Amino acid sequence: MTNLLSVLPDFDIQPFAHILPSLERALISTADLLTLDALDVAKRAQVPPGEVRRLAVAVVDGVHGSTSLSTGEGVEGGGNGESVEQGGDGSVSNRIEAISTLDDAFDAALCGGIAVGKLTELVGESAAGKTQFLLTLLLSVQLSSTSGTPKSALYISTEAPLSTLRLVQILEEHPKLSALPFDERPTMARVQSAHIHDLEAQDHILRYQVPVVIKRHNVGLLVVDSIAANYRPEFDRGKAKGSAAESFVKRSNQVTELGALLRQIAEKHDIAVVVANQVADRFATVVEPASQIPLSQQHTPKSQPTSPPYPTTTLPATTAHAPKPDSTPIPTLTVSTDDPLSLDHQQRFFTGWGDEPSITNLKTPSLGLAWTNQLGARIALLKSPVYAVRPYASGEEPEIEGWERTCRVVFGEWCGEGRVGFEIWKGGVRAIVGEEPEVKGV
Amino acid sequence: MAASTSMITVAISPAASQKQHPSSHRLPTVSASEALQDLQTAGLETISTTLPGLDSVLSGTIGVVAGGLERGKTSELWGPKGAGKTALLLEIAARELCRGNKVVWMDGASPLSIPRLESALDHQVNATNGTTATPANIGDYKKHFLHYRVPTFSHLLALVLHPGPDFPPPGATLLVVEGFHTLVDLDYPRVLFASSGKTQQQKWQAGRRYAVLGTLIAGLNKLAVLNNLAIAVTTGCASRVRTDSGLGSALVPGVGGGEWDGGVWNRLVIFRDFTCRFVGVQKCRGRILISREQIGETGKIVGFTIDEKGALQQKGSTGGPAIEDLRRKVTRSPIKTRKRVIDEVADSEGEEADEYGWAETDEDALTADGPGDDILEPPPADTAVV
Numbered sequence: 001m002t003n004l005l006s007v008l009p010d011f012d013i014q015p016f017a018h019i020l021p022s023l024e025r026a027l028i029s030t031a032d033l034l035t036l037d038a039l040d041v042a043k044r045a046q047v048p049p050g051e052v053r054r055l056a057v058a059v060v061d062g063v064h065g066s067t068s069l070s071t072g073e074g075v076e077g078g079g080n081g082e083s084v085e086q087g088g089d090g091s092v093s094n095r096i097e098a099i100s101t102l103d104d105a106f107d108a109a110l111c112g113g114i115a116v117g118k119l120t121e122l123v124g125e126s127a128a129g130k131t132q133f134l135l136t137l138l139l140s141v142q143l144s145s146t147s148g149t150p151k152s153a154l155y156i157s158t159e160a161p162l163s164t165l166r167l168v169q170i171l172e173e174h175p176k177l178s179a180l181p182f183d184e185r186p187t188m189a190r191v192q193s194a195h196i197h198d199l200e201a202q203d204h205i206l207r208y209q210v211p212v213v214i215k216r217h218n219v220g221l222l223v224v225d226s227i228a229a230n231y232r233p234e235f236d237r238g239k240a241k242g243s244a245a246e247s248f249v250k251r252s253n254q255v256t257e258l259g260a261l262l263r264q265i266a267e268k269h270d271i272a273v274v275v276a277n278q279v280a281d282r283f284a285t286v287v288e289p290a291s292q293i294p295l296s297q298q299h300t301p302k303s304q305p306t307s308p309p310y311p312t313t314t315l316p317a318t319t320a321h322a323p324k325p326d327s328t329p330i331p332t333l334t335v336s337t338d339d340p341l342s343l344d345h346q347q348r349f350f351t352g353w354g355d356e357p358s359i360t361n362l363k364t365p366s367l368g369l370a371w372t373n374q375l376g377a378r379i380a381l382l383k384s385p386v387y388a389v390r391p392y393a394s395g396e397e398p399e400i401e402g403w404e405r406t407c408r409v410v411f412g413e414w415c416g417e418g419r420v421g422f423e424i425w426k427g428g429v430r431a432i433v434g435e436e437p438e439v440k441g442v
Numbered sequence: 443m444a445a446s447t448s449m450i451t452v453a454i455s456p457a458a459s460q461k462q463h464p465s466s467h468r469l470p471t472v473s474a475s476e477a478l479q480d481l482q483t484a485g486l487e488t489i490s491t492t493l494p495g496l497d498s499v500l501s502g503t504i505g506v507v508a509g510g511l512e513r514g515k516t517s518e519l520w521g522p523k524g525a526g527k528t529a530l531l532l533e534i535a536a537r538e539l540c541r542g543n544k545v546v547w548m549d550g551a552s553p554l555s556i557p558r559l560e561s562a563l564d565h566q567v568n569a570t571n572g573t574t575a576t577p578a579n580i581g582d583y584k585k586h587f588l589h590y591r592v593p594t595f596s597h598l599l600a601l602v603l604h605p606g607p608d609f610p611p612p613g614a615t616l617l618v619v620e621g622f623h624t625l626v627d628l629d630y631p632r633v634l635f636a637s638s639g640k641t642q643q644q645k646w647q648a649g650r651r652y653a654v655l656g657t658l659i660a661g662l663n664k665l666a667v668l669n670n671l672a673i674a675v676t677t678g679c680a681s682r683v684r685t686d687s688g689l690g691s692a693l694v695p696g697v698g699g700g701e702w703d704g705g706v707w708n709r710l711v712i713f714r715d716f717t718c719r720f721v722g723v724q725k726c727r728g729r730i731l732i733s734r735e736q737i738g739e740t741g742k743i744v745g746f747t748i749d750e751k752g753a754l755q756q757k758g759s760t761g762g763p764a765i766e767d768l769r770r771k772v773t774r775s776p777i778k779t780r781k782r783v784i785d786e787v788a789d790s791e792g793e794e795a796d797e798y799g800w801a802e803t804d805e806d807a808l809t810a811d812g813p814g815d816d817i818l819e820p821p822p823a824d825t826a827v828v
Contacts, residue, residue, distance in 0.1 A: 007596045027647045031629050034599040035657045063600035070589045246634050253631040260628050336716050341738045343681050343691040349714040350522050373678045376552050411524025414555035
């Protein structure tokens with residue numbers, strides 16, 4: 001019953017204080033209490049069954065009382081973190097409450113901005129532009145206010161501390177911020193920052209200290225930069241006991257709990273939580289050439305990803321897009337590969353890298369599938385080198401002239417996918433003018 | 443199944459069928475011919491999935507007009523993030539709302555974004571009436587959309603297994619539980635079966651995950667039948683290494699277990715590909731097309747795309763009956779039954795040895811868990827006993 005108070009924070013445990021310790025020793029959780037018969041529970045924990053029944057009834061009543069029911073139209077019970085504005089004729093505003101990115105193209109791709117009450121991830125290689133994006137958000141959140149007081153931001157760093165000089169520069173150079181009158185401008189005073197060194201401190205700070213800071217400073221945005229840093233040394237260390245599989249399962253569970261904690265903070269305090277994440281390289285298997293016959297009749301052998309992986313630079317052009325053959329009289333639908341549910345293939349679509357077969361240089365966000373399942377939205381910042389166009393001597397490496405940066409919304413609970421090209425400048429990040437943001441759909 | 447539904451409705455609302463004398467303890471009955479007539483006239487009540495190809499795959503037999511999610515049954519939709527599960531369910535829910543029915547939506551992971559519901563209603567009003575939706579219309583439909591936030595697994599269990607008197611509301615045809623796997627994983631995280639030094643309590647706790655899932659699916663099915671609801675549950679995905687075939691990891695449903703799988707009526711996988719998204723039908727009308735051991739198989743697929751407004755468009759499907767891909771069928775070695783050595787056989791004179799081996803099999807059941815649990819469990823019962 002250790003989770004009883006996290007399930008029902010207002011539950012009065014006094015009348016049951018005599019049986020709760022025995023239930024805990026028998027490792028009976030609240031869910032067990034609700035699914036098992038009272039007699040079974042009583043036998044396991046060696047407590048009187050009548051008391052168990054009373055406790056179960058009290059828990060069910062408590063849950064029914066606390067569950068908030070809302071219709072699509074409005075909120076009756078507790079809130080759900082959205083502002084639903086009702087116009088005079090009963091029309092409802094179509095936007096979810098969000099923190100603007102101070103750039104119209106980015107906001108359009110995100111259907112308004114970074115949603116409040118959700119966990120968003122910003123993932124990219126180093127020097128992709130994540131921190132620039134986050135710094136802009138730290139200033140943008142201050143433009144909204146609750147009951148007259150502008151909101152603050154909380155920046156938790158795990159690697160490099162908050163770069164205050166850059167923050168000042170963005171504040172001075174960004175066109176939308178410098179155009180504001182002085183008293184409405186964001187200030188450095190409303191950006192709180194903290195540093196976390198290791199995993200245990202991370203858990204304690206997020207669970208107990210962050211809620212206090214949120215209330216005290218009217219925080220509207222929590223940024224954690226980056227979330228993966230504290231995990232690496234913990235799990236690279238060779239453990240004496242415990243196999244690799246065990247530590248993998250343990251890490252998955254820890255990551256799941258972290259995700260749940262961050263989402264709970266976002267929802268309960270009605271703030272946006274944005275997390276930066278790192279990437280690792282991944283080698284893609286060659287995409288099987290799509291044959292002209294439907295899936296159920298294919299006989300081509302599968303590719304073997306466990307053999308030494310070879311990069312996709314040698315991918316022939318014919319494998320690109322051809323699942324729907326035009327030459328056959330009956331149009332049949334085929335999947336592009338023999339093994340569509342393999343992790344390798346599906347990673348192309350939920351990581352942000354690889355959803356066109358011709359893309360090389362694939363990256364995978366850290367912390368794996370378990371972390372991906374926790375997110376409300378993933379924004380990937382991709383960069384690819386632009387080579388100088390000039391005659392090269394044989395054997396000379398192509399010279400990198402610059403970087404082409406793209407911001408992709410990979411998935412989102414409130415917005416569809418989309419991509420925007422962008423650049424980093426002294427005022428932060430800005431979408432490249434003239435390139436229409438593609439909003440591909442939900 | 444429809445016949446038993448009509449029996450049940452008679453049983454719980456006797457006043458509706460005949461006037462009961464208060465002192466007569468009559469058992470309300472329905473004659474077999476009446477029940478058969480009801481069955482023939484009412485037919486199967488299904489909720490269309492808004493993708494005609496998917497409806498026809500789910501209808502199973504050729505000739506049944508309406509296919510889709512059956513009322514009185516539970517369907518599971520799984521797939522990776524961003525594949526389109528919520529989008530599909532929103533369109534289905536919007537369609538039901540447009541037809542005047544109520545929809546109950548439970549959020550497990552994160553609250554639903556209401557603007558998405560509004561744009562789904564927009565499409566469905568267009569599709570059914572051919573007119574554009576006015577804000578007043580949408581407001582009316584939204585009143586019938588009952589939205590519960592279930593922050594923990596215990597909340598879900600209390601709502602489903604011990605429902606309140608007015609839950610689910612009359613007139614509701616669809617119940618959606620979204621993000622179900624996150625709730626389960628938080629309360630009952632996966633454990634490796636071979637973990638060190640477990641006390642008897644810990645072993646018991648390790649097996650609880652699958653037992654609770656079994657109880658829950660039974661409760662969901664009961665709720666579905668008693669209230670004539672179609673229930674749709676989304677479970678995310680997890681990954682499993684495929685050691686047998688030598689291929690890399692593949693995605694598997696986020697929630698597993700023999701009892702859970704046996705209790706679900708339809709299982710659909712929704713995944714993405716380069717050109718469009720796909721729905722694969724892995725279990726249909728209680729018959730398993732692709733069993734849990736065949737990791738990575740999609741089953742019969744129907745393609746669809748989602749445009750920028752969120753509307754779903756079908757893109758063709760694999761016609762014809764579902765053919766199981768035999769060459770990729772994973773062959774399992776037969777499960778060895780524990781054989782006792784000759785000199786262990788108990789004498790009839792009071793030997794301590796457990797005559798039927800019950801204690802040993804109990805141990806097996808308790809420790810069979812964790813990521814490898816699919817391999818240790820016997821294959822689930824394929825046909826659901828209706």
